[in-house]
Amino acid sequence: xxxxxxxxxxxxxxxxxxxxxxxxxxxxxxxxxxxxxxxxxxxxxxxxxxxxxxxxxxxxxxxxxxxxxxxxxxxxxxxxxxxxxxxxxxxxxxxxxxxxxxxxxxxxxxxxxxxxxxxxxxxxxxxxxxxxxxxxxxxxxxxxxxxxxxxxxxxxxxxxxxxxxxxxxxxxxxxxxxxxxxxxxxxxxxxxxxxxxxxxxxxxxxxxxxxxxxxxxxxxxxxxxxxxxxxxxxxxxxxxxxxxxxxxxxxxxxxxxxxxxxxxxxxxxxxxxxxxxxxxxxxxxxxxxxxxxxxxxxxxxxxxxxxxxxxxxxxxxxxxxxxxxxxxxxxxxxxxxxxxxxxxxxxxxxxxxxxxxxxxxxxxxxxxxxxxxxxxxxxxxxxxxxxxxxxxxxxxxxxxxxxxxxxxxxxxxxxxxxxxxxxxxxxxxxxxxxxxxxxxxxxxxxxxxxxxxxxxxxxxxxxxxxxxxxxxxxxxxxxxxxxxxxxxxxxxxxxxxxxxxxxxxxxxxxxxxxxxxxx
Numbered sequence: 137x138x139x140x141x142x143x144x145x146x147x148x149x150x151x152x153x154x155x156x157x158x159x160x161x162x163x164x165x166x167x168x169x170x171x172x173x174x175x176x177x178x179x180x181x182x183x184x185x186x187x188x189x190x191x192x193x194x195x196x197x198x199x200x201x202x203x204x205x206x207x208x209x210x211x212x213x214x215x216x217x218x219x220x221x222x223x224x225x226x227x228x229x230x231x232x233x234x235x236x237x238x239x240x241x242x243x244x245x246x247x248x249x250x251x252x253x254x255x256x257x258x259x260x261x262x263x264x265x266x267x268x269x270x271x272x273x274x275x276x277x278x279x280x281x282x283x284x285x286x287x288x289x290x291x292x293x294x295x296x297x298x299x300x301x302x303x304x305x306x307x308x309x310x311x312x313x314x315x316x317x318x319x320x321x322x323x324x325x326x327x328x329x330x331x332x333x334x335x336x337x338x339x340x341x342x343x344x345x346x347x348x349x350x351x352x353x354x355x356x357x358x359x360x361x362x363x364x365x366x367x368x369x370x371x372x373x374x375x376x377x378x379x380x381x382x383x384x385x386x387x388x389x390x391x392x393x394x395x396x397x398x399x400x401x402x403x404x405x406x407x408x409x410x411x412x413x414x415x416x417x418x419x420x421x422x423x424x425x426x427x428x429x430x431x432x433x434x435x436x437x438x439x440x441x442x443x444x445x446x447x448x449x450x451x452x453x454x455x456x457x458x459x460x461x462x463x464x465x466x467x468x469x470x471x472x473x474x475x476x477x478x479x480x481x482x483x484x485x486x487x488x489x490x491x492x493x494x495x496x497x498x499x500x501x502x503x504x505x506x507x508x509x510x511x512x513x514x515x516x517x518x519x520x521x522x523x524x525x526x527x528x529x530x531x532x533x534x535x536x537x538x539x540x541x542x543x544x545x546x547x548x549x550x551x552x553x554x555x556x557x558x559x560x561x562x563x564x565x566x567x568x569x570x571x572x573x574x575x576x577x578x579x580x581x582x583x584x585x586x587x588x589x590x591x592x593x594x595x596x597x598x599x600x601x602x603x604x605x606x607x608x609x610x611x612x613x614x615x616x617x618x619x620x621x622x623x624x625x626x627x628x629x630x631x632x633x634x635x636x637x638x639x640x641x642x643x644x645x646x647x648x649x650x651x652x653x654x655x
């Protein structure tokens with residue numbers, strides 16, 4: 137293929153117009169860099185996109201809710217001034233139960249367990265607040281000897297020390313535990329246990345008995361501490377509205393965003409990243425290239441193994457990142473009527489996870505490539521608080537479904553219809569008549585998420601969030617801290633610390649890293 141003439145060079149070229157790529161572009165542009173964002177799709181947003189899935193019905197196709205984007209980042213980029221409006225904030229959580237009334241999780245406390253619940257919440261929040269600054273900042277590099285890295289080690293140690301002897305001892309005790317054991321020792325209510333355990337495993341390849349799930353629960357809580365007063369939030373217009381505001385912030389600062397421009401490779405000249413080549417052969421020169429794509433796509437496909445150390449290639453290739461969560465979207469001709477649910481709570485976050493044993497059984501099936509007979513679900517009816525998503529009087533139901541194996545036994549082509557039928561049967565038990573109200577249905581399994589959002593493995597964290605793939609080990613040793621050993625090349629996607637979810641910290645911290653190094 138003959139190459140088209142190179143476009144004018146820019147200071148910074150960002151691959152991918154998902155939320156992290158747009159945050160990175162906005163921060164760099166505000167610092168005076170010339171920035172170009174290249175998006176393979178025809179619309180911006182990546183997995184944080186709102187799109188139509190049935191005539192007149194729109195849904196947040198990938199990302200589900202906004203619960204961990206730091207208030208400081210929103211203020212810095214003035215996202216509210218750029219059009220981000222909340223349809224609902226501080227969304228309550230309700231556990232749906234078949235043989236009992238729905239449980240309002242935040243308000244639950246009764247009898248002798250009320251004091252235990254209050255003490256548990258207070259202790260976990262104190263630890264989460266201590267971890268929040270560690271989540272927010274980019275990790276130091278091991279053995280660098282740089283003053284910035286040494287200071288970051290000292291700051292992290294001081295934050296933990298300020299927890300006090302009792303809370304620090306408790307963190308050391310529970311940090312590596314499985315959430316099943318922790319919640320079983322704290323509470324008698326199996327419904328409360330199930331709801332809290334789901335927060336620890338949502339979007340992961342873990343069950344409640346998996347070691348380290350207390351850590352993933354604390355990670356989620358630390359993100360919520362950074363979000364401050366907003367809590368769990370549903371943006372008006374769906375999650376695509378978040379990226380629309382981020383794009384507006386980036387372009388207002390001078391960045392350019394170009395869609396329909398898939399990158400075929402990152403150009404390496406004289407052992408330095410010098411730009412990209414698009415799928416149609418066009419080359420665009422840049423002083424630095426920042427990729428928000430997942431690590432395997434960036435390093436093994438866009439850069440290529442020939443530019444990387446063999447041991448490093450092996451670590452990236454073995455990175456665990458197979459998705460285990462699916463997205464179900466239903467178009468309904470009327471509002472769903474969940475048994476016992478007060479009408480005012482239809483806009484809350486609804487959980488089907490009646491016990492930890494239930495969640496663990498669902499996880500067990502996934503180990504053998506099976507879709508669970510009794511799936512776990514996090515459900516929202518976003519049209520209950522945002523009528524712009526559906527025709528008047530009609531509604532959208534959206535759910536994250538655990539556990540949906542990437543490699544389903546028999547394949548998703550043959551298994552999709554049965555999985556949808558199973559999910560409809562589950563919902564029918566909680567909302568009688570719902571099945572008859574369905575006018576459109578879509579199930580995005582991990583391979584569909586991989587294809588639609590260009591995420592290798594279809595995992596929303598780009599790489600499993602686990603002790604050996606977290607903080608200074610994320611995504612792999614030798615690639616933490618955003619700046620790679622190839623000069624001029626950075627990572628800014630969810631495969632970096634702190635991980636997935638619509639947080640934006642990976643994008644902001646990558647930009648700050650680049651600016652600190654004067655590139």
